[in-house]
Amino acid sequence: MRVLWFHLMPYPDLPDDFRDKHRSVWVDLDSGLLDPEVVAASYDAYLDQLVFAEECGFDGLCVNEHHSNGYGLMPSPNLMASILANRTSRAAVVVLGNSVALYNPPTRVAEEMAMLDLLSKGRLVAGFPVGTAMDTAYAYGTNPGTLRAKYYEGIDLVLQAWTTPEPFAFNGRFTKQRWVNIWPRPMQQPHPPVWIPGGGSVETWDLCAERDFVYAALSYYGHLVGKESMDGFWATVEKAGKDDNPYRAGFLQFVGVADSDAEAYRLYREPAEYFFQRSLHFFPGFVDPPGYSSEASYRRKLTSSVRSAAMTTQARGGPTWDEMLERGYVIIGSPSTVRETLADVAKTLHVGHLMTLLHFGNMDDELARRNTELFGQKVLPELRQVWSGYTDHWWPANVD
């Protein structure tokens, strides 16, 4: 199994009464809460943590894109990835990713990712999320009714830009470009591996299964909710007549390691509560714009009791610490506890890429590093053995 270190880069200084005084961490968040000094210091610490993760043996370093929020401070993950490309030498640089429908033309994504692949000497994983409703429909004003069609078209354009040797004309529904001929081109040929971050929509399963992209399930509600999503994905893969190589999939999980279970319970409570009660404090009016979910996904949402329970809990103020643990949102414990649980999760979900969130919420730098170090030393080596019989065809060419 590949084990990756994922940074959300949250704003770490939302006030204690944030939930009471502010309706949302996203879209209409009060800019008066933002202290540029805090952001600048956080960027330094967060980038150092990612570099440290490579030193601790993690296989990949993940960054992602969000807008107008205090949940994640990366409107441009490519800026962060370019620094990582330069400061690291071994780990995959996993950009999860660029919301191609937001770029006009999406050719810009092809160009920047090509640059990142070259800067990292062929270590890029290219992720293409639809983007959250808050990012796409509200913060960027993109029509949710055509967002997904625009997104598919954007991916097509990027892949064609990477792989078509001659200048070509692109005549899409949304993008029309007479001359597409990007310079530079990616180092990896024919192109960097493509991963699609997803939250359980039926169309994303279809896209990944049909086009052999990695389905990277990004749920913050842990492996129990994730099981429903991953089962849906694997059923789609089977229906498409593809093999069940676990490296077709990735899964995101909050993890906290300490010397003992009791110590982990004490150490990780505050940052987890910060994340679920402040970083995930969305106004429900920004979650479900008409058209963001396709008809099929909307039908599925209506019948998903697991998802509905998670959303209900989030709406009433976020889960308690004990609920987070019971429901598997956060996996904590001694190295042996975490190792056994994660190995079991990987097998249950049948995932070959485990994306770990070892920094979350307002976790301080010291704890983030300790968590990373302990995981790297005492958890990661054994997890690597999981799925040893399979080949990862979705990994950058220049990373072991």
Place this chain on the structure above:
Amino acid sequence: MSTEPTASPTGDRTLVYLPGLAGDPGSSPALAALEAEGWTVVRPLLPGFDGEAGFDCPDDYLGWLTALWDAVDATGVGPCPVVGASVGGMLAADLAVFRPELVTRLALLAPFGIFDPDHPGLDPYSVPTAKRLEPLFAEAVPEAFHHRFAAKGESEAPVARYLTDIAAASLIWPVGDQGLEGRLHRIRCPRLVLWGTDDQIIPAPTAASWGDHRLVDGAGHLLEWDRPDAVAALLLPFLSS
């Protein structure tokens, strides 16, 4: 092709109605009042607004206008008055701009199409889904909207409502300005613009951008539902004159 309205082949008292954000649940008291005075209300079937499965959103506004023209042509009505509310008002205005031969009189009820940044109003899609209908009205949501699509059954009705929402939202995302201000001068037929004083979605000061207008006291965005008698009383003489 002639661009001047001529007599309607379907009779003198036929009008086209294009509904607003929440679609058309039928049984509008304002339209019933018009029908009681001998008007026949024709409802062109726009994609998505019928809640039928398989709706594919037009790519852009031109796609919507094309769908509108097709839908109006499909009704077979000739030149006649057009009444449009909310998003339907925006489409009605553009019908008068681009197909002037079809529109003899134009009644607009709080139309989208011009966005006033000084009075942005409430983004109707920043309201949680379950409460999305509420700010469209000054008072309680009319029963007809609660029961819309009930015939489709308990599991399919929410899907149909969602598809209708997609259609309406895609017409006005993100702020409902389709450049109409630059085309208003192309409207040559008589025009009546009505606006609710309590419109939360497009606040009443925006009405000034449309030129002469009348305010309807105590009405919200879907004013023909909030104050049907007042709206019908203003529409009837305009349509009949």
